[in-house]
Amino acid sequence: MAQFEDKILEALAKYIKMEVGDQVFEGVVTSVDDVDFVADVKLDNQGGDLFDVRLKAVAGAVKSIEVLPKLGAEVVLVKIVEEEYLIVACSEIEKYKVSVGDASLTITNQGFEIKRGNESLDSILKEIVAQMLKIYAPKDVAGITAITPRINQLFNSN
Structure with a gap:
């Protein structure tokens, strides 16, 4: 390539x-x-x-x-x-970053960042996983918690 x-x-x-x-x-x-x-x-x-x-x-x-x-x-x-x-x-x-108003997409070798104002896709996805664990935990805790490291890798977060 x-x-x-x-x-x-x-x-x-x-x-x-x-x-x-x-x-x-x-x-x-x-x-x-x-x-x-x-x-x-x-x-x-x-x-x-x-x-x-x-x-x-x-x-x-x-x-x-x-x-x-x-x-x-x-x-x-x-x-x-x-x-x-x-x-x-x-x-x-x-690094590549596109900004439109208060929304932005940043791409680096370490990962992605998608934001609008104070909200980020990374934090929203992590919050969804946390809420799913509260509701759905007895059925498949391992499967749900395995999603968090994948989110961290994609967005280069902890």
Whole structure:
């Protein structure tokens, strides 16, 4: 699968370079700032480093889609204006988060988090299991309690 993704990333980079010319660059992520949503990138062919490359198209924008590339990931970036760049594709993602209003979905290698306001799917599922044990316990306690570790693994919780 990684080879396929690499080929897509390479084809995308070649296509963009063909269409836009010197406005598109390739490099490797050397640091990521998940507060300001910027990354430092070591350029492949041109040498040198670019600092504070945007991870979101609109600087300072309200959170909507946040994609944090993994350290060492290969990236394609475009020049927005002089000395400002935006990462448009990356080979590996560390964290992906989509926010709409007070609802959010976060995906990392450790698990998922689905929230709306103060409620999370993780806590609701655990509460359902706890309530089932109170009502249904005599019949299949082991089967019901076996659900909790699966919830913990999916949502990376305790």
